[in-house]
Amino acid sequence: MYRHLERRLTESVREFLQRAYSLDLATIVIEQPPKIEFGEYALPIAFELARKLRKAPRKIAEEIVAGIGSVPGFERFEIAGAGYINVRVHRAEVAAALAADQIPSSDVPPGKVLVEHSSINPNKAAHIGHLRNAILGDTFVRLLRFAGREVDIQNYIDNTGVQVADVVVGFLHLENKSRAQIEVLAAAPRFDFCCWDLYARASQWYTEDKQNLQARATTLHAIEEGNNETAQIADLISTAVLRRHLETMDRLDIEYDFLPRESEILHLHFWDAAFAKLKEAGVLTYESEGKNKGCWVMRRAGTSKTLTTEDTGGTEEDKLAEEDQKVIVRSNGTVGYVGKDIAYHMWKFGLLGRDFGYRKFYRYPNGHECWISSTNGEKDHPHFGDVAEIYNVIDARQAEAQNTVAESLRGLGHGEAADRYTHFSYEMVALTPRCAADLGYELTEEDKTRPWIEVSGRKGFGVKADDLMDVLVSSARKEVDSRHPELSETERATIATQIAIGALRYFMLKYTKPSVIAFDFKDALSFEGETGPYAQYAVVRATNIFRKGGFDADTFSASGIDFAQNLAGESGNEIWELWLTAAKTSYVVSQCIATAEPAYLAKHAFQLAQLFNTFYHRHPILAEADEDRKKFLLATAAVVRRELIRVLAAMGITVPPVM
RNA sequence: GCGCCCGUAGCUCAGCUGGAUAGAGCGGCAGCCUCCGGAGCUGUAGGUCGGGAGUUCGAAUCUCUCCGGGCGCGCCA
Incomplete structure (x- = not known):
């Protein structure tokens, strides 16, 4: 309603400026007066026009107020101070419409929106950083749907990377578990917690003897290759952990529509299709000498073009300085993470010419079906990808990689797609030094003076999402029990959960994205004040x-x-x-x-x-x-x-x- | 070295498309149950908006510069 009126006001002002002064302003600033009794909207426009029209602001304001006429929904325009125009709406009209829940129609941009969020490595339990990601992403999805947009929610699964390999190494080399034994463990509740510890142990084991790194390399290679025992164990582990992640996020009412996995990006040869197009468009260039000899590289995003064909008259070849190069294909012919991401994003926009196979993976208690990528999928499946806009909820540290992907789309001639590519960037969740100490982390003197301590999955140091939710629920439960002893066990449990989730989601949303959250249980567990x-x-x-x-x-x-x-x-x-x-x-x-x-x-x-x-x-x-x-x-x-x-x-x- | 982000009350943060007296929560202090009222409400103290310069009628907000802190910058992902 407020938005609707503001738009009408903007149009009226713009129309008046056109009529009276033949002016066409790009933006007309509308704000709210400092006090409600001054009106609902304030226009500082007279100040802006003072110079242009060579008149006193107050004089201009007078002209506008006198000339704008009546605007539907608005009661009157008044001059205030040195030249503000305060605008009053018809309160009774607005209130009656609001009471009747009349929702003014608004135009919804066409096309589907794809939001990618969570994208947790499926090798250990989700932690508070992942919670911030998922809550931001899920809320943004809800906002888009609130605005009438059609949205697909995707959660990218890196099931063939080093992090999964590390846990495989842990089970096979440190724990000496058989596949059958791992299967039993994977079926147990909170298998992801046991992986959390094992991942930390494996990471530690590598530092004990450099020879141990050989196990990781061999394992990773086998996983990427596929069709072998190691790959099957990796799949078993990553799938079990993925299910746990879906359960964890479902506690927060966070659901996904589709889970594209890296294994299919590899096995369905998405990269080959992308590589051909990138070479053809000249986005990738082959380095025949220097540091990156034998690699296919592209310009690192954000680096300036020192020489372009335009600058040099159109004849000279672009030459990338070594420090501006981003290696996409290594000299051994394998493609790196950014390359796979480029292929994946070409698919998102329907520009790759290939598609995933799809099969059902997870059915939420409410009946909603979540699909997963597969080499040979089911015949009937929803249509994913081929969207108009994308939002990638990915932390700020990956900004450069994200920009590189967007730039590659631009280089392919898909500037419009690149313009509709949004890196939904947010800062990490760290721990206050106090909180870190409580969790048993040994602080150095320097640490104690830091504003925050970064969590580390590799060190097994952090707060697990399920643990935090458990603490929140039990804390809320204590309050509910004392306030409403008359309610049944089930009712109290449900209420405590709603409060806990409400507290958690609000906590993660109250900070703006560029702000690092220095996590502390005291703040997160607060149910009072701005919560x-x-x-x-x-x-x-x-x-x-x-x-x-x-x-x-x-x-x-x-x-x-x-x-x-x-x-x-x-x-x-x-x-x-x-x-x-x-x-x-x-x-x-x-x-x-x-x-x-x-x-x-x-x-x-x-x-x-x-x-x-x-x-x-x-x-x-x-x-x-x-x-x-x-x-x-x-x-x-x-x-x-x-x-x-x-x-x-x-x-x-x-x-x-x-x- | 290059790039991005941050610096606002004791603490944690809003405010940044320039605009009227810079706000909130927590913490501090002082109060409020005639109940639809305490996961709440009211009052109060607390600020060189990191420093400096510039643009402007007007700067927390834009530009430059310096200081302090964080994060990126790999033939890792």
Whole structure:
């Protein structure tokens, strides 16, 4: 609603500037006045035009206010200060539309969106860093769907890499396990936890004797080759760990549609198809001398073109400086990780000319089917890939590799695809030195002064996702037990889980992506202040009002309410602010999508909850003697409750019936 | 050395398409249950927006520079 009105305002202003001054501004800045009583929108445009028109800002503001005429939905335009134009909406109209849940239509861009997230190496348990990735990705998916987009969710599985090889080495060389024994272990609950420790041990073992690295090389080679005992054991392990990851993420209501695996990228020869096109387009060049002799290389993303055909008149050949080269194909003919990623992304955009085989892999309790790549798949399967836009939720450390992939698409002549390629970059989750020490990590004096300590899977050092959720659930459970002893065991367990997940998801979303999260149990376990449970509790309070008053919150009718009167004056301002904030949801969602930043949604949820709590405290609704006033207050609670539930749902947070 | 990110209250972070008095949570201090009210509410203290220069009517926000911290830069993935 808010977004809809803003757009209309923008158009009106633009149209007026065109008509009055023959000006066409690229962007018209619209902000919100510092106080609600000044209006809903503020235009600082007169300041911007002052120079251009050689007039005083206030004079321009006067001209705009006098000339813009009436705009539907808006009450009036006022001049404030040195030249601001404050704009007031028709509160009653907006409130009535909001109460009736009228959703203005908005145009949805065509085409499917592909969001890739999680992409955890299937060799050990998921940790808090993976949680941030998955929660960001899943929330972004929900945001896109909220905005009406069709979305495919993919989780890339590197099942043939060194990390899997390391665990295979652990089982075969350190534990001397047979395949049958590993099968038994893999079927046990939380097999991924046992891999977590084994991976750390294997990593340690390599450092004890360089000879041990030979085992890794042999194992990795066998895995890539396929069709042998080692490869089968690797597949057994990685598949079992993958299932565990899906279970872990399902605890958070995070699901996937398709799991493309590196083994199929290899065995279905995606690279060969990509290589041919890359050579043909001249994206890759062969180095016949120097450091990278015998390799196929491409320009490293972000390096400047020192010599281009344009600069030199179109005749001279590009020559890449060695430090600007990124090796894609090694001199032994094998392709590196970036090369495989290029092929995979060509497939995503439907530019490769090859497809995966597909088979069903995992059925969620709600019936949703998750597919996996396969060399020989099932006949009937959904269509994946060939999408209009992609978002890759990958941490900031891989920015350069991501840019290289995008640049390769550009080099292939698919600039449009490259433009619709978004590296959804976020910073890592580390531990506060205090937290690291509590986990048994020995801190050096230097460590103690650091803002954070990085987790290390290789050292087995970090906080596992399932462990964190267990701690959160039991902590929430303690609270629920003491507050609601009358509820059944099952009910209390469900509520505790909802609160725990709400707290976790909110915690991971409240930080903006470029901020490193220095994790500490104290912060993550907080259920007070700016947290998920705070927002959940606001909804529960609203629900309580309706329950105890004998009304149905979902079907509460606002007909007959005199919004104009109730929203007028000083007391009207305070409640109007709540309505206005509730009206902003779709506006915030579109901001989140445009900036690829879900944190704004978390802020919005908190702000709405906070305003509601203040309202709740100030207005004893059920005790209100004036029936019309009471109905208005109830309508306020109903609208805020509805919007808050929606916002939380977009963050993957559900609300318990009681708290 | 090159590239990217960060530096805002005691702590953790918002605010950055330039705009009206720089905000929130936590922590501190002082208060609030006539109940739809305590996973809550109110008040209060707390800031050279890392330093400097520039652009501008106007800079936390843009540019440059310096300082401090982090992360990348491999024929690893």
